[in-house]
Amino acid sequence: xxxxxxxxxxxxxxxxxxxxxxxxxxxxxxxxxxxxxxxxxxxxxxxxxxxxxxxxxxxxxxxxxxxxxxxxxxxxxxxxxxxxxxxxxxxxxxxxxxxxxxxxxxxxxxxxxxxxxxxxxxxxxxxxxxxxxxxxxxxxxxxxxxxxxxxxxxxxxxxxxxxxxxxxxxxxxxxxxxxxxxxxxxxxxxxxxxxxxxxxxxxxxxxxxxxxxxxxxxxxxxxxxxxxxxxxxxxxxxxxxxxxxxxxxxxxxxxxxxxxxxxxxxxxxxxxxxxxxxxxxxxxxxxxxxxxxxxxxxxxxxxxxxxxxxxxxxxxxxxxxxxxxxxxxxxxxxxxxxxxxxxxxxxxxxxxxxxxxxxxxxxxxxxxxxxxxxxxxxxxxxxxxxxxxxxxxxxxxxxxxxxxxxxxxxxxxxxxxxxxxx
Amino acid sequence: xxxxxxxxxxxxxxxxxxxxxxxxxxxxxxxxxxxxxxxxxxxxxxxxxxxxxxxxxxxxxxxxxxxxxxxxxxxxxxxxxxxxxxxxxxxxxxxxxxxxxxxxxxxxxxxxxxxxxxxxxxxxxxxxxxxxxxxxxxxxxxxxxxxxxxxxxxxxxxxxxxxxxxxxxxxxxxxxxxxxxxxxxxxxxxxxxxxxxxxxxxxxxxxxxxxxxxxxxxxxxxxxxxxxxxxxxxxxxxxxxxxxxxxxxxxxxxxxxxxxxxxxxxxxxxxxxxxxxxxxxxxxxxxxxxxxxxxxxxxxxxxxxxxxxxxxxxxxxxxxxxxxxxxxxxxxxxxxxxxxxxxxxxxxxxxxxxxxxxxxxxxxxxxxxxxxxxxxxxxxxxxxxxxxxxxxxxxxxxxxxxxxxxxxxxxxxxxxxxxxxx
Numbered sequence: 001x002x003x004x005x006x007x008x009x010x011x012x013x014x015x016x017x018x019x020x021x022x023x024x025x026x027x028x029x030x031x032x033x034x035x036x037x038x039x040x041x042x043x044x045x046x047x048x049x050x051x052x053x054x055x056x057x058x059x060x061x062x063x064x065x066x067x068x069x070x071x072x073x074x075x076x077x078x079x080x081x082x083x084x085x086x087x088x089x090x091x092x093x094x095x096x097x098x099x100x101x102x103x104x105x106x107x108x109x110x111x112x113x114x115x116x117x118x119x120x121x122x123x124x125x126x127x128x129x130x131x132x133x134x135x136x137x138x139x140x141x142x143x144x145x146x147x148x149x150x151x152x153x154x155x156x157x158x159x160x161x162x163x164x165x166x167x168x169x170x171x172x173x174x175x176x177x178x179x180x181x182x183x184x185x186x187x188x189x190x191x192x193x194x195x196x197x198x199x200x201x202x203x204x205x206x207x208x209x210x211x212x213x214x215x216x217x218x219x220x221x222x223x224x225x226x227x228x229x230x231x232x233x234x235x236x237x238x239x240x241x242x243x244x245x246x247x248x249x250x251x252x253x254x255x256x257x258x259x260x261x262x263x264x265x266x267x268x269x270x271x272x273x274x275x276x277x278x279x280x281x282x283x284x285x286x287x288x289x290x291x292x293x294x295x296x297x298x299x300x301x302x303x304x305x306x307x308x309x310x311x312x313x314x315x316x317x318x319x320x321x322x323x324x325x326x327x328x329x330x331x332x333x334x335x336x337x338x339x340x341x342x343x344x345x346x347x348x349x350x351x352x353x354x355x356x357x358x359x360x361x362x363x364x365x366x367x368x369x370x371x372x373x374x375x376x377x378x379x380x381x382x383x384x385x386x387x388x389x390x391x392x393x394x395x396x397x398x399x400x401x402x403x404x405x406x407x408x409x410x411x412x413x414x415x416x417x418x419x420x421x422x
Numbered sequence: 423x424x425x426x427x428x429x430x431x432x433x434x435x436x437x438x439x440x441x442x443x444x445x446x447x448x449x450x451x452x453x454x455x456x457x458x459x460x461x462x463x464x465x466x467x468x469x470x471x472x473x474x475x476x477x478x479x480x481x482x483x484x485x486x487x488x489x490x491x492x493x494x495x496x497x498x499x500x501x502x503x504x505x506x507x508x509x510x511x512x513x514x515x516x517x518x519x520x521x522x523x524x525x526x527x528x529x530x531x532x533x534x535x536x537x538x539x540x541x542x543x544x545x546x547x548x549x550x551x552x553x554x555x556x557x558x559x560x561x562x563x564x565x566x567x568x569x570x571x572x573x574x575x576x577x578x579x580x581x582x583x584x585x586x587x588x589x590x591x592x593x594x595x596x597x598x599x600x601x602x603x604x605x606x607x608x609x610x611x612x613x614x615x616x617x618x619x620x621x622x623x624x625x626x627x628x629x630x631x632x633x634x635x636x637x638x639x640x641x642x643x644x645x646x647x648x649x650x651x652x653x654x655x656x657x658x659x660x661x662x663x664x665x666x667x668x669x670x671x672x673x674x675x676x677x678x679x680x681x682x683x684x685x686x687x688x689x690x691x692x693x694x695x696x697x698x699x700x701x702x703x704x705x706x707x708x709x710x711x712x713x714x715x716x717x718x719x720x721x722x723x724x725x726x727x728x729x730x731x732x733x734x735x736x737x738x739x740x741x742x743x744x745x746x747x748x749x750x751x752x753x754x755x756x757x758x759x760x761x762x763x764x765x766x767x768x769x770x771x772x773x774x775x776x777x778x779x780x781x782x783x784x785x786x787x788x789x790x791x792x793x794x795x796x797x798x799x800x801x802x803x804x805x806x807x808x809x810x811x812x813x814x815x816x817x818x819x820x821x822x823x824x825x826x827x828x829x830x831x832x833x834x835x836x837x838x839x840x841x842x843x844x
Binding site for chain 2: 099100101141142143146207208209210226228230238239240241242243244245246247249252254255258261262265269273275277278279280281282283284285286287288289290291292293298300302367368369391392393394395397
């Protein structure tokens with residue numbers, strides 16, 4: 001075991017080898033996979049674009065002479081082996097998939113920052129005691145297959161693999177089929193089991209909110225993640241001619257949907273200003289002169305206080321039922337994730353690295369969900385945030401400063417090296 | 423010119439040759455073009471299914487040794503030539519296109535009833551003084567290309583042909599292109615000009631409402647058509663992460679849309695219970711954890727009183743603007759059709775035929791729009807309604823009794839023969 005002072009000294013040497021331009025160029029290169037004409041990225045989980053981004057990660061790993069592994073849910077691991085190959089590794093990373101109209105930094109930054117740490121260690125010609133692995137978790141975003149965070153939940157055993165594999169996308173393709181396609185394209189990358197022991201996990205990510213930018217802080221040490229409730233609601237009314245069916249005889253699925261959305265939104269507003277979003281709404285048959293026969297919509301609620309979250313969880317199905325009018329409804333809860341706090345020792349460790357490097361940092365609570373939520377149940381886990389421009393995320397307008405991306409990666413490199421030294 | 427009594431006598435002979443089974447079988451045969459697995463029909467205007475239905479009409483016409491014509495908007499005419507070929511003809515018919523999830527009777531009944539009249543005349547080996555033409559107007563429904571009633575509006579000159587041809591469907595195909603495809607498949611059917619003189623026009627149709635069935639009346643003589651306003655509204659907000667953007671910072675296009683729909687619906691309810699429908703609503707990017715950046719929706723308002731209709735027309739754009747919140751909106755009026763009354767002489771003529779045949783009939787006002795609305799500006803025009811089950815239309819559940827379909831066709835045959843006899 002190295003002395004703590006020696007480890008800190010070597011950590012400083014590695015941090016010096018972190019290269020801002022390399023981080024930036026790799027992020028731009030990844031953004032080519034699923035690139036949209038407006039500068040955004042559509043790289044939904046387990047699509048061809050996602051496979052191409054994965055293949056690029058493998059090329060970079062092989063270029064650095066690093067090992068590559070995958071598993072039964074197609075998580076991707078790039079491993080820099082430590083002196084003690086049998087010790088549980090440190091995991092660092094995030095995800096490569098994006099929203100249908102997403103940006104270049106959400107997820108990708110965490111993976112590229114992790115790769116940069118391994119690259120800096122390689123450049124320093126040092127070897128850690130403990131292995132360090134960069135991970136890209138499968139399907140964090142839930143845009144093609146819902147719910148998301150499939151890779152981290154399968155890995156930690158928080159969700160049974162057969163249940164995940166049975167989920168289908170809008171066109172009926174199962175996760176099982178899509179994963180098999182990705183693994184088939186891997187050309188002999190070895191598999192490792194899910195639920196392996198892990199010493200610690202750190203996920204770097206853009207903030208996806210405005211606080212760090214407003215405070216002019218390059219780094220946020222994440223204290224926890226707010227709770228989430230997600231539902232899918234199907235509303236069944238009756239089609240009819242827009243010009244002939246009298247008001248009183250209508251079973252208009254859209255008007256019922258509107259009443260339900262407003263009622264649940266009002267409920268959330270009363271409950272300590274919980275955040276309410278309906279991001280997905282389909283109506284059938286979707287013809288201007290036909291009364292909507294059916295709708296299918298999403299509900300997403302975020303709340304920090306678990307007591308309030310539980311109260312909302314009881315009230316939302318009742319509120320939907322009370323406002324469905326003459327339509328039938330089918331309500332399915334797809335996510336109930338309580339509010340969590342990250343390991344205090346990891347938070348102090350990260351803050352310590354920032355202090356040593358003279359990089360300003362502040363504690364920050366995460367409003368968005370992340371794979372680290374699930375790792376937190378498996379091992380000491382933490383997150384590092386860097387600012388994004390104007391707090392914009394899940395949008396082609398998502399942007400970040402190269403300086404901040406570098407600062408976050410430096411704190412990551414310093415902290416990870418020290419974690420890997422005992 | 424024939425004597426009125428002689429004409430009435432011959433009309434009776436033709437009515438006897440109207441065959442219920444033939445009407446029913448042809449309707450079922452037409453329903454195969456665009457058939458859905460649930461018994462419904464998806465035969466949108468100028469699609470392959472529509473072209474196939476049109477080709478079937480041509481085969482039936484040729485089987486009866488009738489002339490077939492088309493025009494620059496691909497309206498289809500089947501002509502039984504009268505003794506005075508140069509006299510303006512009587513037009514009878516409706517449309518072949520359907521809603522995306524429509525039924526077997528809306529539109530199709532009017533065309534098949536018209537064909538049955540010509541068939542009965544052929545079977546009687548009589549010849550009218552005036553030519554009688556069955557018409558299938560192009561794109562009544564507006565489901566693929568909006569607004570609808572393109573064929574009747576081009577024919578009557580109520581809408582300029584170049585403007586119609588420039589309209590595009592959701593995938594960018596123009597009416598011009600789609601019409602050219604249909605005409606190319608016609609194999610030499612001769613063209614005739616738009617805006618030809620017409621002596622009179624009668625459109626048979628299912629009621630699409632419950633009144634005739636409730637009154638146990640096989641035939642309704644339509645008095646007029648209620649007014650219609652149609653809009654398309656684009657709402658522009660800003661995308662964002664569902665978990666991070668605070669309520670006060672959101673420009674949620676869906677929440678703005680909901681507020682606008684509710685406000686205009688409430689306005690319509692106050693204004694003498696005008697009928698309000700939003701049948702089409704698209705949201706972008708339509709991802710559960712992304713705040714909607716944009717929506718595009720339809721507004722359809724029906725009102726019998728033209729004074730109220732005008733008041734609504736002034737109030738709707740203002741109401742939309744007042745409820746758009748922090749979103750930008752683009753409001754486009756695509757239909758402003760005033761409430762109309764059909765020719766009194768045609769109504770009396772139709773009611774007279776029903777009386778002579780001993781078929782019960784009643785006056786009825788049309789809540790739905792029809793091509794006859796536009797013909798009414800060109801020549802004496804009327805409509806015959808037959809009941810449909812439970813008032814259901816624009817749905818696979820649309821249904822009608824063969825007895826009622828026969829009764830309506832008999833009244834049509836009797837009235838048309840008399841109209842064609844002077």
